[in-house]
Amino acid sequence: MTTDIIPSLLQKFSRLNWGIFFLILLISAIGWGLLISAAGGDIHLWALKQIIRFSVGVLIMLFIALIDLRWWLHFSYLFYGLSLALLCGVEFLGFIGKGAERWIDLYVIQLQPSELMKIALVMALARYFHSQSFPLPFHKLFVPFLLIFIPMILVLRQPDLGTAMILLMVGGTLFFLAGVSLWVFGATLVGIGASIPLLWSFLHEYQRDRIFMFFDPSKDSLGKGYHIIQSKIALGSGGLWGKGYMQGTQASLNFLPEKQTDFIFTLLCEEWGFMGGIFLLFLYVFLMVMCFRIILTTQNDFGRFVAAGMTISFFFYIFINVAMVMGLVPVVGIPLPLVSYGGTAMLTLLMGFGFLLNVGLHRNLKIPCLSMGFF
Amino acid sequence: MFEKESTQFLRRILFLGILQLMLLILLVGRMSYLQIFEGSYYHLLAEGNRIATRPLLPLRGQIYDRRGVPLAHNETSFRVVLLTDKKDEIEETLEILSGLITLLPEEKEETLKMVRKKRGLDSIIIKDNLTWNEVSAIELHAGDLPGISIEVGSVRKYPELIRGAHLLGYVASPSEKEQEKDPLLSIPGLQIGKVGLEKYFDSRLRGIPGHSAFEVNAKRKVVRELHQIASIAGEDIHLTIDGQLQSYTQDLLSLHESASAVVIDIHNGDILALVSSPSFNPNLFPQGISHKDWHELRDNPYVPLTNKAVSGLFPPGSTVKLFVVLAALQSGLIDKESTVYCPGYVYVGTHKFHCWRKEGHGTVNVSRALSESCDVFFYEIAKKAGVERLAALYHDVGLGEGGLESFPYSKKGLVPDRTWKKNIKNAKWTVSDTIQMSIGQGYMLTTPLELAVAISRLAGGGKRLIPRLEGQGPLSFPDMGYDGKHVEMIRDIMNNTCNTPEGTAFRWRIPIAGMEMGGKTGTSQVRRITMEQRKAGQTKTTHLPWKYREHGFFVGYAPVHAPRYAIAVIVEHAGGAGPAVQAARNILLKAQFLEREHTR
Numbered sequence: 001m002t003t004d005i006i007p008s009l010l011q012k013f014s015r016l017n018w019g020i021f022f023l024i025l026l027i028s029a030i031g032w033g034l035l036i037s038a039a040g041g042d043i044h045l046w047a048l049k050q051i052i053r054f055s056v057g058v059l060i061m062l063f064i065a066l067i068d069l070r071w072w073l074h075f076s077y078l079f080y081g082l083s084l085a086l087l088c089g090v091e092f093l094g095f096i097g098k099g100a101e102r103w104i105d106l107y108v109i110q111l112q113p114s115e116l117m118k119i120a121l122v123m124a125l126a127r128y129f130h131s132q133s134f135p136l137p138f139h140k141l142f143v144p145f146l147l148i149f150i151p152m153i154l155v156l157r158q159p160d161l162g163t164a165m166i167l168l169m170v171g172g173t174l175f176f177l178a179g180v181s182l183w184v185f186g187a188t189l190v191g192i193g194a195s196i197p198l199l200w201s202f203l204h205e206y207q208r209d210r211i212f213m214f215f216d217p218s219k220d221s222l223g224k225g226y227h228i229i230q231s232k233i234a235l236g237s238g239g240l241w242g243k244g245y246m247q248g249t250q251a252s253l254n255f256l257p258e259k260q261t262d263f264i265f266t267l268l269c270e271e272w273g274f275m276g277g278i279f280l281l282f283l284y285v286f287l288m289v290m291c292f293r294i295i296l297t298t299q300n301d302f303g304r305f306v307a308a309g310m311t312i313s314f315f316f317y318i319f320i321n322v323a324m325v326m327g328l329v330p331v332v333g334i335p336l337p338l339v340s341y342g343g344t345a346m347l348t349l350l351m352g353f354g355f356l357l358n359v360g361l362h363r364n365l366k367i368p369c370l371s372m373g374f375f
Numbered sequence: 376m377f378e379k380e381s382t383q384f385l386r387r388i389l390f391l392g393i394l395q396l397m398l399l400i401l402l403v404g405r406m407s408y409l410q411i412f413e414g415s416y417y418h419l420l421a422e423g424n425r426i427a428t429r430p431l432l433p434l435r436g437q438i439y440d441r442r443g444v445p446l447a448h449n450e451t452s453f454r455v456v457l458l459t460d461k462k463d464e465i466e467e468t469l470e471i472l473s474g475l476i477t478l479l480p481e482e483k484e485e486t487l488k489m490v491r492k493k494r495g496l497d498s499i500i501i502k503d504n505l506t507w508n509e510v511s512a513i514e515l516h517a518g519d520l521p522g523i524s525i526e527v528g529s530v531r532k533y534p535e536l537i538r539g540a541h542l543l544g545y546v547a548s549p550s551e552k553e554q555e556k557d558p559l560l561s562i563p564g565l566q567i568g569k570v571g572l573e574k575y576f577d578s579r580l581r582g583i584p585g586h587s588a589f590e591v592n593a594k595r596k597v598v599r600e601l602h603q604i605a606s607i608a609g610e611d612i613h614l615t616i617d618g619q620l621q622s623y624t625q626d627l628l629s630l631h632e633s634a635s636a637v638v639i640d641i642h643n644g645d646i647l648a649l650v651s652s653p654s655f656n657p658n659l660f661p662q663g664i665s666h667k668d669w670h671e672l673r674d675n676p677y678v679p680l681t682n683k684a685v686s687g688l689f690p691p692g693s694t695v696k697l698f699v700v701l702a703a704l705q706s707g708l709i710d711k712e713s714t715v716y717c718p719g720y721v722y723v724g725t726h727k728f729h730c731w732r733k734e735g736h737g738t739v740n741v742s743r744a745l746s747e748s749c750d751v752f753f754y755e756i757a758k759k760a761g762v763e764r765l766a767a768l769y770h771d772v773g774l775g776e777g778g779l780e781s782f783p784y785s786k787k788g789l790v791p792d793r794t795w796k797k798n799i800k801n802a803k804w805t806v807s808d809t810i811q812m813s814i815g816q817g818y819m820l821t822t823p824l825e826l827a828v829a830i831s832r833l834a835g836g837g838k839r840l841i842p843r844l845e846g847q848g849p850l851s852f853p854d855m856g857y858d859g860k861h862v863e864m865i866r867d868i869m870n871n872t873c874n875t876p877e878g879t880a881f882r883w884r885i886p887i888a889g890m891e892m893g894g895k896t897g898t899s900q901v902r903r904i905t906m907e908q909r910k911a912g913q914t915k916t917t918h919l920p921w922k923y924r925e926h927g928f929f930v931g932y933a934p935v936h937a938p939r940y941a942i943a944v945i946v947e948h949a950g951g952a953g954p955a956v957q958a959a960r961n962i963l964l965k966a967q968f969l970e971r972e973h974t975r
Contacts, residue, residue, distance in 0.1 A: 173391065179383050233424065236409040236417025249425045254593035274410040281399060292392055296385070308388060315395050319402065326405050 012066050017294070017360045023287045024338060024353060028054050030280060031339035034267055037246045038260040038341075046260050046341045053343050057350035064354030069362040072355065073130065073302050076123035080147070083120035086113035087154045114155045114163045115348040119355070121151060121167055122174070122309030129178045130302035130367070136178060144175065159204050162320070162332035170313045177308055210331050230255045231263050231325045234270040242273030260341040262333060266325045280339070284318050294360040300367045303359035310352040317349075426601065427591045430562040433582025434529060436609030438543060438572060440618035441645070441847075442973070447543050447573065449529035453505040455513060456526045457486065465490055469501075471519050476502065476509040503662065504530070531566065531661040537654035538622035541682035544571020544783065545657035547664075559584070566661060571682065572612070572844070574783040582609035615645035615844055623965050627958050628652035632921060633947040634955075635683035637827035638962060641835040641938050643850040644843045647966065649824070651683040676922075684823045685778070685785035689945055691815040691826055692897030692952075693748045694930045695769065697833060697865055699813045700741055702768040703756045704861040711864060714740045717751035723807050728754055731898075741864070746872040748879050748896065750814055757813030758806055765812055766792040771855065773828040774821050778842050788821035816899055826930050826943035834869075834893070834932035834941050837862045869893035870935050883956040885933065885964055892963050894931020894942075896952035901925060924948040929955040933963040940966045 032047045039045035064072075090113055128144050129136075148171035155164045176185065200208070234250030243249065248270035250256045259267045269277040291311040298304045317337040323329045335345045409417065438447040455472070457465065469483050482502060489499045501523075505513075510525055517523070531546045533539070546566040554561045562584055568574035585606035590598045620638060628634040629652050638648040653675070659668050672680050681687065703709045719735030721728050730736065730750040736743065744752035757765065769775060775790035789795075791812065793804040811817030824842070831840045837857040870893040872878040873885075879896045901923060927949035932941045940963055946954040 176391070177384060177387050179387070230424075232409060233417050233420045235406070236413050237421035238410055239414040239418065240411055249590075250421055253425055253591070253598065255421075255424050269406065269410065274407060277406050277410070278403065281403065285396070285399060288395070292388070295388055304384065308391075312391065319395075319398050322402050323405075326402070326409060328402075328405055 009066060012361050015361060016062075016065060017290065017357055020287065020290050020353065020357060020360075023283060023290070024058075024350075027280070027283050027287070027338045030268075030283075031264070031336075031341075033245075034264055034271075034339065035260055035341055037248070037271060038251060038264065038267055040252060041246060050341055050346070053346055054350075057347050060347065061350040061354035061357070064351055065357035065361065067358065069300075069303060069358055069365060070367060072123065072306075072358065073127055073367065076120075076127040080120040080124035083113055083116040084151060084154075087117060087151055089113070090154075090158065112344040114151075114158065114160055115344045117151045117155065118163065118166060118170065118313055118348055119310075119351055121147065121171060122306060122313065122352075123355075125171060125174045126302050126305030126309060129174065129305050130300070132178075136180065138184070141175070141180065141184070144171070144178075147171070156202060159207060160333065161203070161207050161210075162334040165320070165332065166313055166316050166334070169316055170309055173312045174305060174309055177305065227257045227263070227331060228327050230257065231266045232327050234263075235266045235326060238270040238273045238276075240274045242269070242271045242276055245271055247271060261335055262321065262331075262340065263325050264340050265322050265336050268339075281318075281322070288315060291356055294356060294363065298359055298363040300362075300365055302367055303362060303365070306355050307359040310356050314349065314352065424593075425590055426588050427597075428586045428588045430565075431585040431587060431603070431606045432528075432562065432564055433584050433606035434608040435531065435546070435566070435582065436576075436580040436611045438576075438580075438612045438614060440614055440616045440621070441647075442618065443613070444618045446535055446539055446614070446616070446618060447531065447533050450532045452503060452528050452530040453510045454503045454526050454528055455501045455505065456524055457490070457499045457501055457522050465522070468520055468523060471516065472501070472513070472523065475512040475516060476505065478502065500526075503528075528564065533657045535618065535622055536658065537656055538625040539616070539618075539650075540571075540654045540657045541651040541684065542571055542616065542621070542649045543657060544568055544573040544575075545660040546573050547660045569660070570783050572614070575781070575844075576612050580609040580612065583607040612845065613847075615640070615647065615846065616649070617647045617966075617969065619969055620962070620966055621648040621650060624648045624650045624958075624962050625652060625654060627961055628946075629654070631946045631949065631954060631958075633677045633683070634945060634958070635687055635823045635947075636942060636944040636958065636962060637684050637824050638966060639827050639831045639840070639842055639941045641831050641840065641932065641941050643846075643848070644831070644840045644852070645846075646842050646844050647940070648962070649684045651681065651687070653677050653679040655679045682784065683945075683947075685782055687822060687945070688786060688788060688820040689823075689926055689928075689947075690817070690819055690899040690901075691774070691788075691821045692899030692926065692928050693750075693814055694826060694830075694895050694897035694928045694943075695774070695815040695819070695821075696745060696748065696753050696813070696897075697869070697895050697930075698768050698772055698774070698829065699753055699757060699760070699765060700745060700868075701772075701833070701857065701861060701865060702764050703760050704741075704864070705768070705857060706760060706764055708759050709741060709756055711741060714738050715744070715749075715752045715755045717749050719751070721751050721754050723754070723758075723810060726807055728807070728810060742868050742871060743877070745865075745868040745895070746875065746878045753813045754810045757809050760809075760813075762792055762804060762809045762812065765809065766790050772832050774825050776825065776828075778822070778824040778828045779844070785824075786822060788825050789818060791818040815897060823943045823945050826928070826945075827941055830894075830930040830932060830943060831941035833862065833865060834938040836938075866893060866935075866938075869895055869931065872896070873931070874935070879952065880929065880931075880956045883953070883960045885960055887964075889934055889936075890964065890967050891935040892931050892933035892960060893935040893938075894929055894956075894959065896956055897928035897930070898925045898952050899928070901948070919950075921948050924950040927952040927955040929959040931956075931959055931963065933967060939970075 032051055035047040035050055036043050039047065124147050125144055128147065132140060148167060152164050152167045155167060230250060234248065234256045237250065246252070248267060250270055251259045251267045256263055256266055265277065268280060288311060291307065295304055295307045295311060298307060314337055317334055320329060320332065320334045321336045324331055324334065335342055337349050338346065435449060437445055437449065440446055465487070469486065472478060473483065486499060486501050513520065513523065513525060533543060533545070547569050549560040549565070549567050553567070560567060565584065568577035568580065573580065583606060585604040587603040588601040590601055592598055624636050624638065628636060628650055631652065633652065635651045636648065637646065639646055655672050716738050717730055717736040719730050719733050731748065736747060736749040739749045739752050743749065769790045775788045777785060777787040779785055791808065796802055796804050796808065808817055812819055828840065828842055832838060832855065836859070837855045838852040839855050840852050872895055873880040873893050874891055875881060880894060885891045927946045928944065929952060930943045932938045942959050942963055944955040944959045946958065949955060
């Protein structure tokens with residue numbers, strides 16, 4: 001009986017959801033191709049580094065996937081505490097990086113604690129909801145609220161609007177899934193609306209500019225609205241079939257900014273057209289359908305919440321990034337998952353998928369909901 | 376724990392899944408809107424981003440005289456230009472450059488200002504019209520001068536300088552107003568004809584600009600040249616003008632304060648010379664005239680910038696008596712033998728009109744009346760003929776008709792009649808108006824070109840000659856329907872005017888057999904002679920200040936027995952016809968000598 005529920009390591013490895021794995025590989029490989037094009041045919045500039053990071057990330061993902069889910073349940077608060085400490089380290093101990101205070105240089109890799117926090121928050125909330133009995137009384141929402149609110153404020157101060165939004169939205173979604181009644185959400189929305197003027201004063205000048213610019217990009221076409229306008233031109237000019245691989249004029253002549261990171265979806269759409277964009281979105285949908293299958297078949301609350309949290313945050317990445325390059329939402333620094341160039345984002349995502357695969361392996365496991373302390 | 380919460384969780388996660396799917400469909404919708412519905416629009420924008428063009432100026436057509444001598448041509452000029460896509464080390468570059476060529480501090484300042492203003496592809500002219508030494512010095516140090524290059528351009532030159540300035544006009548950069556009207560004119564460096572023939576033939580001379588297209592990157596640096604469409608040079612124009620006669624005439628007229636002359640070939644209407652004096656140097660204009668020069672030209676009392684041959688309006692004086700006689704003969708009011716007694720004056724109502732000779736001419740016939748220019752004779756026949764007949768004939772021979780349609784700033788003279796006076800002056804036509812009209816005074820105005828056309832038609836035997844500036848070969852003009860005997864009679868009288876001792880032009884006749892000229896003198900008052908002056912014997916105006924003296928005219932032709940060259944000359948405020956006759960004599964002689972020279 002136990003062997004059925006908790007397989008051995010080798011069995012686990014063979015039972016891994018390889019469909020998800022191959023989809024991740026396929027999407028990443030598309031990203032590498034785009035990075036080569038973005039570098040004008042140079043594989044060394046970005047693509048090779050990205051492949052190496054991906055390889056490391058996949059090892060970490062498999063490592064996470066194969067460990068017993070209950071371990072992660074036990075360690076989740078510790079993981080959250082550690083991430084929070086690192087965030088504070090960035091904020092208060094002054095590991096000041098370039099421009100935004102987002103980085104901690106660990107000599108081996110540069111680490112963005114805010115990225116780690118995206119995972120840690122999901123874990124911590126999952127554990128909290130796992131240990132509760134439903135429906136949740138209202139006063140029990142206070143602790144998870146703090147779990148979201150504290151890191152969000154720290155991230156906002158860095159300042160990283162995009163990550164703060166993801167934290168808020170993922171946390172909110174988990175609240176929703178935990179069965180929090182809808183009028184609480186309604187009340188929160190009203191509260192947020194009322195506090196917008198207050199939040200506005202917290203925003204940095206460039207963040208305000210980005211929001212202004214979102215509403216009228218043409219006002220300052222050579223200044224701050226330039227990114228969005230050029231992105232729309234590049235994307236629109238791709239047409240149905242695109243200009244051809246490495247033939248994107250907007251990208252290769254540098255009209256398109258940040259083409260290897262935040263605006264890589266535009267590069268795809270310029271060179272491969274509407275069909276290229278649809279193809280990638282289809283792969284994403286396919287991947288998420290597989291994630292939803294895990295969520296729906298998992299028997300334990302912790303696993304369900306972890307899987308749901310990871311899937312939802314993955315979706316937010318996709319939606320915000322694609323909507324942003326098409327001028328539907330303001331420009332916030334959100335990469336296109338698995339495709340954009342960049343180390344920590346990829347690492348975070350692969351770690352997230354590690355947990356998803358883990359939940360998938362342990363979906364039949366039943367974990368008692370009683371609290372076990374911090375370990 | 377489960378069942379109830381589990382179904383709630385399932386409901387909510389399914390709700391989220393559907394919500395996500397809808398959001399993704401929204402993205403696909405936006406994507407198809409941008410890429411498929413607006414794809415071609417964004418494609419255009421992307422091409423606009425990528426492609427920059429640099430215009431290629433066409434070479435302006437040249438203007439030649441009837442013998443192929445250039446009157447307006449293009450000279451190669453060398454200029455240093457700076458391509459602004461290499462503007463990083465511009466200050467050092469200018470420093471090095473000023474060691475090689477003379478570069479004023481203001482010029483440097485101007486260049487720096489332009490560099491700050493312009494982006495990307497545009498090139499900035501640092502200095503124009505380099506000497507050979509400067510060009511070679513720059514070429515030698517090309518390695519130290521990033522972004523600097525020598526460009527070959529062309530500058531419009533008028534080798535005849537002031538001889539023909541009015542006729543040829545000049546080119547200059549189009550004004551902002553002109554650029555608004557025709558955006559093609561905003562091409563930097565393009566020049567257009569401003570006045571004269573440069574303007575008259577501008578559309579043919581200008582040519583068609585080409586361009587070269589470049590692919591540029593986001594910093595507007597050139598990546599590669601895509602294609603080039605060469606410019607098409609403008610058409611060359613071959614004029615009927617005789618450059619030698621034109622410059623001879625110009626030199627001759629420059630002896631007077633202000634004068635104008637037009638010479639026409641009677642055989643085919645070729646305008647051989649069209650001169651207005653004083654003149655100006657058209658070479659001042661193509662590169663931008665200085666304020667000082669401009670003000671000097673503008674404020675000169677002898678209006679050197681006006682082409683008086685086509686836009687100067689003068690009362691033509693006694694020259695029109697030729698046409699009064701023609702009108703009278705044609706309508707049968709007089710014949711060869713008709714006489715009038717001239718006591719030196721005539722009364723019209725209470726007003727006394729004077730003949731120019733105070734003591735009168737006695738009994739005069741047509742021939743004497745014309746060659747001695749007896750005013751009273753014309754007062755009498757004008758009264759009989761009436762304004763309608765006179766005006767019709769004046770118009771018929773070309774007075775008040777302009778002559779060169781759409782020549783820049785050209786004007787039409789004024790032949791008054793009853794309706795004109797009623798409409799403009801709001802007054803009734805009177806006999807004294809008719810009388811004044813018969814001696815080319817009063818309201819009447821003509822241009823020298825109109826007079827030249829009229830005399831050409833008469834001297835050519837009554838053929839409807841059309842003056843031309845372009846074209847070759849003989850032309851035959853239609854007959855105007857005048858009685859050949861009448862025309863012949865008037866030509867005889869013109870012969871007498873010049874070649875009989877009583878004639879008003881006898882003193883300045885051409886004494887060479889076969890080259891004699893015929894013609895008619897004229898003077899026109901610009902100010903009425905008062906009774907007091909007349910009593911004091913002051914009918915001459917030579918003692919008056921220049922601008923109150925009467926104009927001197929001569930219309931004529933040569934040779935008198937085989938008319939070939941027709942001429943109209945006005946010497947403004949000459950105080951008499953003499954200077955005009957003298958100039959016409961010399962010009963007609965020169966024309967005949969030139970003909971002999973070139974046919975030999």
